[in-house]
Amino acid sequence: MNPVQELQTFLQKIIVDAAEASREQGLIAYQSLPDFVIEVPREKGHGDFACNIAMLMAREVRMAPRKLAELIVDMIAANNIERLEKVEVAGPGFINIFLNNSWLYAIPSLVYNLGNRYGYNDRCGQRVQVEFVSANPTGNLHMGNARGGAIGDTLANILDRAGYEVEREFYINDAGNQIEIFTDSLETRYLQLNGQDIPFPENGYAGQDVVDTVKRIMAHYGASLLELSAPERRRILVDYALQEKVAYMRRTLENFGVEYDVWFSEKSLHEGKIEQVIDSLKEKGYIYEEDDALWFKSTLFGDEKDEVIMRANGLPTYFAADIAYHQNKFERGFDWVINIWGADHHGHIARMKGAIQALGYDPDKLDILLMQLVRLYRGGNIVRMSKRTGTTVSLDELIEEVGRDAARFFFVMRSPDSHLDFDLELAKQQSQENPVYYVQYAHARICSIFRQAEAAGVKMAALDRIEPSLLQEEEELALLRKIADFPEEIGIAARTMAPHRIARYVLDLAGLFHSFYNHHRVLHQDQALQNARLLLMHITRTTIKNALDILGVSAPERM
RNA sequence: GCGCCCGUAGCUCAGUAGGAUAGAGCAACGGUUUCCUAAACCGUGGGCCGGGGGUUCGAAUCCCUCCGGGCGCACCA
Numbered sequence: 001m002n003p004v005q006e007l008q009t010f011l012q013k014i015i016v017d018a019a020e021a022s023r024e025q026g027l028i029a030y031q032s033l034p035d036f037v038i039e040v041p042r043e044k045g046h047g048d049f050a051c052n053i054a055m056l057m058a059r060e061v062r063m064a065p066r067k068l069a070e071l072i073v074d075m076i077a078a079n080n081i082e083r084l085e086k087v088e089v090a091g092p093g094f095i096n097i098f099l100n101n102s103w104l105y106a107i108p109s110l111v112y113n114l115g116n117r118y119g120y121n122d123r124c125g126q127r128v129q130v131e132f133v134s135a136n137p138t139g140n141l142h143m144g145n146a147r148g149g150a151i152g153d154t155l156a157n158i159l160d161r162a163g164y165e166v167e168r169e170f171y172i173n174d175a176g177n178q179i180e181i182f183t184d185s186l187e188t189r190y191l192q193l194n195g196q197d198i199p200f201p202e203n204g205y206a207g208q209d210v211v212d213t214v215k216r217i218m219a220h221y222g223a224s225l226l227e228l229s230a231p232e233r234r235r236i237l238v239d240y241a242l243q244e245k246v247a248y249m250r251r252t253l254e255n256f257g258v259e260y261d262v263w264f265s266e267k268s269l270h271e272g273k274i275e276q277v278i279d280s281l282k283e284k285g286y287i288y289e290e291d292d293a294l295w296f297k298s299t300l301f302g303d304e305k306d307e308v309i310m311r312a313n314g315l316p317t318y319f320a321a322d323i324a325y326h327q328n329k330f331e332r333g334f335d336w337v338i339n340i341w342g343a344d345h346h347g348h349i350a351r352m353k354g355a356i357q358a359l360g361y362d363p364d365k366l367d368i369l370l371m372q373l374v375r376l377y378r379g380g381n382i383v384r385m386s387k388r389t390g391t392t393v394s395l396d397e398l399i400e401e402v403g404r405d406a407a408r409f410f411f412v413m414r415s416p417d418s419h420l421d422f423d424l425e426l427a428k429q430q431s432q433e434n435p436v437y438y439v440q441y442a443h444a445r446i447c448s449i450f451r452q453a454e455a456a457g458v459k460m461a462a463l464d465r466i467e468p469s470l471l472q473e474e475e476e477l478a479l480l481r482k483i484a485d486f487p488e489e490i491g492i493a494a495r496t497m498a499p500h501r502i503a504r505y506v507l508d509l510a511g512l513f514h515s516f517y518n519h520h521r522v523l524h525q526d527q528a529l530q531n532a533r534l535l536l537m538h539i540t541r542t543t544i545k546n547a548l549d550i551l552g553v554s555a556p557e558r559m
Numbered sequence: 560g561c562g563c564c565c566g567u568a569g570c571u572c573a574g575u576a577g578g579a580u581a582g583a584g585c586a587a588c589g590g591u592u593u594c595c596u597a598a599a600c601c602g603u604g605g606g607c608c609g610g611g612g613g614u615u616c617g618a619a620u621c622c623c624u625c626c627g628g629g630c631g632c633a634c635c636a
Contacts, residue, residue, distance in 0.1 A: 042580090344631065
């Protein structure tokens with residue numbers, strides 16, 4: 001149910017009919033209609049909707065755009081359509097359409113009846129997978145992972161509301177080179193803790209968390225691993241550490257409101273799948289050997305250079321595993337595959353899409369949503385995130401400090417394309433400057449109105465006893481209008497993979513509510529008006545709540 | 560050097576498919592207590608949309624070029 005889109009379809013038909021009628025009457029000669037739009041003008045004075053068809057047709061039919069628009073408008077006027085208040089030609093040839101408010105007054109019962117389903121678009125029968133965070137299980141979740149978590153989960157929610165069947169997936173990098181290094185680090189720490197004076201690997205994971213993990217292993221196994229062969233010992237160490245790390249990531253992400261449908265292990269690809277995919281690329285002629293390594297001809301697909309897929313030492317690269325992984329995704333039959341990546345990975349896009357194309361899949365079904373980096377601020381000062389100095393802030397610490405709601409809201413507030421300056425002080429502040437509080441407060445305030453009503457013995461009438469057309473104040477109409485936009489806004493956010501639009505939307509909606517609240521009273525001597533306003537408050541609250549749900553932010557009833 | 564992203568009000572940022580007079584929040588300034596939460600609201604000022612060229616009826620949006628910032632260009636991931 002998408003009121004705005006329905007209107008657009010309705011108006012589109014009116015325009016097309018008018019144009020065709022004009023052609024039949026010999027007034028306009030055209031071959032085919034241009035790809036015109038019915039859009040919501042920025043200026044209120046330009047109507048509820050505006051159409052640019054005349055400007056687009058002008059060249060083909062060799063008529064002045066305004067003249068053309070006049071003809072179409074006259075034709076529409078002749079039809080005397082009830083829902084149209086006024087249709088006029090303006091500016092360079094726009095057709096401005098003014099509707100009477102009847103469509104707006106249909107919104108309250110629509111939203112009231114749909115409740116927490118308001119905003120959902122019709123099911124489109126398509127399956128989409130969103131893979132996000134997929135952090136290395138060798139350390140803590142950092143701010144980049146946190147932003148990825150918020151963006152990925154919110155986008156998944158948006159796609160769900162937009163009509164897709166959505167799967168959330170976490171790719172566990174539990175194999176490959178960095179796991180070898182991780183294992184070296186674990187083993188070295190283990191041996192050190194058992195009194196051996198050996199140097200720590202130069203490129204090892206020097207963090208305290210590795211030491212802590214090994215201490216827990218010590219508590220469990222004592223020195224017994226010393227007795228084992230090195231491979232056996234290493235296997236136990238790394239299995240224990242990975243299991244612990246994955247459990248930690250899962251726990252932390254759940255605490256962040258993020259739950260996955262699938263945790264996919266990279267290791268499972270190292271049991272034949274990688275070799276298979278390399279073989280199949282080889283057969284298709286996309287692989288060559290040079291300097292004892294195998295290379296994928298990614299330059300055929302617009303990459304800057306070819307990419308090693310199998311090292312000279314016989315071990316596959318990360319890229320090889322990633323190809324096998326993406327082949328697996330496509331084998332699972334998704335109609336759309338979305339990866340959320342940090343912007344530092346942008347160089348991989350061309351070759352990843354190239355590999356998919358080489359395997360015979362449609363690379364356009366894969367979208368990589370890149371997100372820019374996060375900078376943490378405390379007050380006016382940047383918080384340096386350096387693993388070396390150990391001053392990195394982890395996601396758990398962030399949730400601890402500012403709470404899940406603020407963290408989630410802040411991470412999706414900005415376009416993924418935009419660097420995010422995350423101000424810890426602002427996120428904690430309970431004031432109008434803090435956007436998440438501003439929105440939550442709107443919700444709480446509406447709840448408060450209903451509590452007040454209840455205390456006064458006032459109850460909202462049944463829906464069919466309420467007359468929405470009593471809502472005629474500017475602030476009331478603006479609220480209705482904004483609420484009506486919600487499903488369309490979700491559709492746009494899904495199409496453009498733009499989770500920040502929902503944060504913005506709910507911020508705007510909250511602003512309109514606060515504005516209404518300060519101008520007009522809900523609890524009123526006029527019963528009929530009171531009922532209409534209670535209904536308006538009810539659906540405003542529903543819409544705020546539904547939007548916050550998408551963002552993974554709670555909607556408190558009191559603050 | 561090559562590639563990707565960014566450059567919009569003092570600050571932080573919006574601005575789907577090109578649309579009419581480019582918006583919001585914060586900051587600044589001026590207001591709002593008989594009233595459902597002053598954690599709020601109303602108003603004012605503030606802009607060569609980084610510069611230049613092009614495409615067209617129309618460009619913040621598309622193309623070219625230059626400048627500035629970030630990131631990438633490993634047999635790391």
